[in-house]
Amino acid sequence: DTGVSQDPRHKITKRGQNVTFRCDPISEHNRLYWYRQTLGQGPEFLTYFQNEAQLEKSRLLSDRFSAERPKGSFSTLEIQRTEQGDSAMYLCASSLIEKDEKTQYFGPGTRLLVL
Amino acid sequence: KQEVTQIPAALSVPEGENLVLNCSFTDSAIYNLQWFRQDPGKGLTSLLLIQSSQREQTSGRLNASLDKSSGRSTLYIAASQPGDSATYLCAVRRSGANSKLTFGKGITLSVRP
Numbered sequence: 720d721t722g723v724s725q726d727p728r729h730k731i732t733k734r735g736q737n738v739t740f741r742c743d744p745i746s747e748h749n750r751l752y753w754y755r756q757t758l759g760q761g762p763e764f765l766t767y768f769q770n771e772a773q774l775e776k777s778r779l780l781s782d783r784f785s786a787e788r789p790k791g792s793f794s795t796l797e798i799q800r801t802e803q804g805d806s807a808m809y810l811c812a813s814s815l816i817e818k819d820e821k822t823q824y825f826g827p828g829t830r831l832l833v834l
Numbered sequence: 835k836q837e838v839t840q841i842p843a844a845l846s847v848p849e850g851e852n853l854v855l856n857c858s859f860t861d862s863a864i865y866n867l868q869w870f871r872q873d874p875g876k877g878l879t880s881l882l883l884i885q886s887s888q889r890e891q892t893s894g895r896l897n898a899s900l901d902k903s904s905g906r907s908t909l910y911i912a913a914s915q916p917g918d919s920a921t922y923l924c925a926v927r928r929s930g931a932n933s934k935l936t937f938g939k940g941i942t943l944s945v946r947p
Contacts, residue, residue, distance in 0.1 A: 723877075750933065761838070761923055761937030762878070775934065810877060814933070822868065823935060825878040 723826035739797045744813030752812040836861045840938035855909040857924030870923040
């Protein structure tokens with residue numbers, strides 16, 4: 720169990736560019752979540768997957784955002800035509816659903832700065 | 835809509851002090867409540883999770899309590915140390931199929947040597 724990993728850890732981009740982030744959950748965890756955290760705020764839910772199925776998307780996830788988990792393992796979050804307001808920490812978390820879900824384990828995050 | 839509030843936003847205490855961090859939530863139909871720690875620029879570390887049927891959980895110098903009916907939780911830290919300096923976030927998961935967490939803004943704790 721190596722924990723949740725995210726890549727890259729930091730990304731600086733110019734407004735209008737596309738960016739893609741990757742999350743590798745704890746192996747065997749079947750649920751994967753994306754959250755966004757801006758300075759001084761708590762994380763806000765964006766979307767989550769159970770295996771490869773995307774079960775819910777927040778209203779925060781505009782049509783410029785897309786997330787995938789094609790094989791039910793790692794996930795990618797893509798932001799198209801980035802805006803300065805997209806600057807934030809993007810956090811990934813995973814959990815295991817058996818008969819009762821417990822803790823969500825968070826990765827170190829990807830910090831995005833849009834210039 | 836669930837709202838989670840943590841007041842104050844920041845707290846500074848001398849080393850060795852026992853302290854209580856507060857969290858309140860508006861919708862009592864929760865599945866569980868978690869306390870997390872976040873160091874600057876880092877991800878979240880889960881400290882304690884309390885199921886809705888439980889009243890408290892303990893881990894080392896930390897004790898978390900839950901009063902679901904009044905929409906409150908407290909995190910008690912005994913004998914605080916400078917290494918406890920961090921932001922402490924409270925998050926609730928509502929009952930039902932959706933397991934997303936709703937977070938407070940956090941309390942930034944500074945423990946002075």
